[in-house]
Amino acid sequence: MRSFKLLLLLAFLESCMGKRHWTYEIIDASGYSDDETKLSLNWRVERVGRHITGITGFVNFNYDVDNTTMIEVTIVRSVSGSERDFKPLPFGVPQKKFAEVKVMYDDLLYPIMQNCSNLPQIEGDLLWPWPRNIYIFDMCNFDNGNLPEILADGFYRAVFTFTGEVNWNTSYTVNLKTQLI
Numbered sequence: 487m488r489s490f491k492l493l494l495l496l497a498f499l500e501s502c503m504g505k506r507h508w509t510y511e512i513i514d515a516s517g518y519s520d521d522e523t524k525l526s527l528n529w530r531v532e533r534v535g536r537h538i539t540g541i542t543g544f545v546n547f548n549y550d551v552d553n554t555t556m557i558e559v560t561i562v563r564s565v566s567g568s569e570r571d572f573k574p575l576p577f578g579v580p581q582k583k584f585a586e587v588k589v590m591y592d593d594l595l596y597p598i599m600q601n602c603s604n605l606p607q608i609e610g611d612l613l614w615p616w617p618r619n620i621y622i623f624d625m626c627n628f629d630n631g632n633l634p635e636i637l638a639d640g641f642y643r644a645v646f647t648f649t650g651e652v653n654w655n656t657s658y659t660v661n662l663k664t665q666l667i
């Protein structure tokens with residue numbers, strides 16, 4: 487069953503597709519794993535020219551997702567960019583089974599990542615079985631995909647937290663500016 491928060495996130499994202507009234511710069515990508523033999527990851531922000539930023543790196547996914555594998559997504563925003571000003575936004579996914587975030591994966595993550603990574607397309611209603619693999623990301627950014635037309639200025643950070651056999655997390659921070667038209 488889709489959670490209410492997830493529906494809210496998808497409704498928010500789908501409500502407003504069209505020309506975006508904002509530009510962004512990716513300023514940070516980080517990752518942490520408590521067992522690098524089972525999951526290791528390495529990201530960096532790459533810059534091409536003056537204005538294009540992307541995330542380049544890999545995730546070596548070397549364990550099997552099961553019913554104990556959970557995911558939580560939080561989105562926080564800081565107007566000033568200062569760490570202590572980051573406040574949660576009502577969009578995110580409360581802790582759920584990894585296998586059950588298929589809708590978010592299909593509607594949100596896969597469209598963003600399909601042309602810059604080897605992330606798999608998975609049949610069926612579950613994100614399972616999830617293949618062990620080394621997933622490579624090459625200049626992934628938010629130029630494509632279902633994101634809102636209008637967003638307030640500020641620093642946005644998405645934090646993905648995975649628990650279970652391996653506890654790991656990854657976060658991305660962008661500095662977003664409204665574009666006057």
Ligand SMILES: *[C@@H]1O[C@H](CO)[C@@H](O)[C@H](O)[C@H]1NC(C)=O
Binds near residue numbers: 614
């Ligand atoms: C999760 O548990 C259910 C019920 O016990 C079982 O049918 C299913 O195969 C399990 N799924 C995974 C991914 O282990």
Ligand SMILES: *[C@@H]1O[C@H](CO)[C@@H](O)[C@H](O)[C@H]1NC(C)=O
Binds near residue numbers: 597600601630631
């Ligand atoms: C990815 O590439 C395919 C083929 O070039 C294209 O049809 C599709 O629109 C692209 N998707 C995104 C999200 O850019």
Ligand SMILES: *[C@@H]1O[C@H](CO)[C@@H](O)[C@H](O)[C@H]1NC(C)=O
Binds near residue numbers: 654
């Ligand atoms: C990732 O997990 C580590 C260890 O628990 C923690 O120190 C770090 O703050 C977490 N990172 C994020 C972005 O939540």
